[in-house]
Amino acid sequence: MTRVGVVAMGLAASLALSACTLVPTSQRPSTINPKVVPLGLLGQVIPGTNNGRVVFITQPVYMVDATGHLAPSSRIVPSPPTLFSVLRELILGPTDIEVGTGYTSAIPSDLVVTQATIVHGVGLIQIARSMASIPRQQLILAIGQIVKTAYYVGATRGIRISAAGVPERLPRPNGPPATLVTVADYQSLLNG
Numbered sequence: 001m002t003r004v005g006v007v008a009m010g011l012a013a014s015l016a017l018s019a020c021t022l023v024p025t026s027q028r029p030s031t032i033n034p035k036v037v038p039l040g041l042l043g044q045v046i047p048g049t050n051n052g053r054v055v056f057i058t059q060p061v062y063m064v065d066a067t068g069h070l071a072p073s074s075r076i077v078p079s080p081p082t083l084f085s086v087l088r089e090l091i092l093g094p095t096d097i098e099v100g101t102g103y104t105s106a107i108p109s110d111l112v113v114t115q116a117t118i119v120h121g122v123g124l125i126q127i128a129r130s131m132a133s134i135p136r137q138q139l140i141l142a143i144g145q146i147v148k149t150a151y152y153v154g155a156t157r158g159i160r161i162s163a164a165g166v167p168e169r170l171p172r173p174n175g176p177p178a179t180l181v182t183v184a185d186y187q188s189l190l191n192g
Contacts, residue, residue: 055079057081058074059077060074060152061073062149063093063098064104064106064145065103068141070144073094075090083155084115090149093109105142106139112127113125113128114128118150118155120157121157123155125146127168129163130164131163136171139171140171140172140173140189143161143170144189148186160180
């Protein structure tokens with residue numbers, strides 16, 4: 001095939017493919033008949049389940065307010081909430097609106113939680129790497145955020161954090177570091 005033939009064939013293929021992606025534009029929204037929506041996308045249950053439904057609830061997560069104290073904020077998570085899903089929301093940090101009111105987070109945005117479960121009221125959190133390089137005051141606030149958030153999802157007896165299987169010694173505002181910390185250890189970080 002000659003060079004002109006290859007170019008002509010490529011041009012014809014391009015035109016044919018571009019016709020497949022043309023979507024007509026409209027000045028107004030148009031209603032789609034629910035009967036023609038494929039793959040059960042409008043279904044009220046999760047495909048492949050026995051009538052499973054997703055229900056969402058609000059769950060408190062703790063941020064650092066403008067005064068440097070821990071303050072609750074709400075996040076929407078699937079019900080029932082798990083320690084892992086709530087920690088994922090916590091690590092995302094404050095929303096744009098919260099940032100505008102002075103909220104921040106002491107938790108590094110690159111923190112990777114590999115596993116988080118609750119056993120007998122204790123939150124067991126596995127992270128990818130140690131938090132020992134975080135400055136002490138920031139780490140105290142970060143652990144306070146985690147322990148307060150975990151408390152409201154069922155870790156009522158405290159949390160333990162391990163990095164790559166090694167227990168972290170967690171600093172407390174008043175007292176020596178410990179591998180198991182509780183809400184009471186960080187009560188002084190609350191505003192009021």
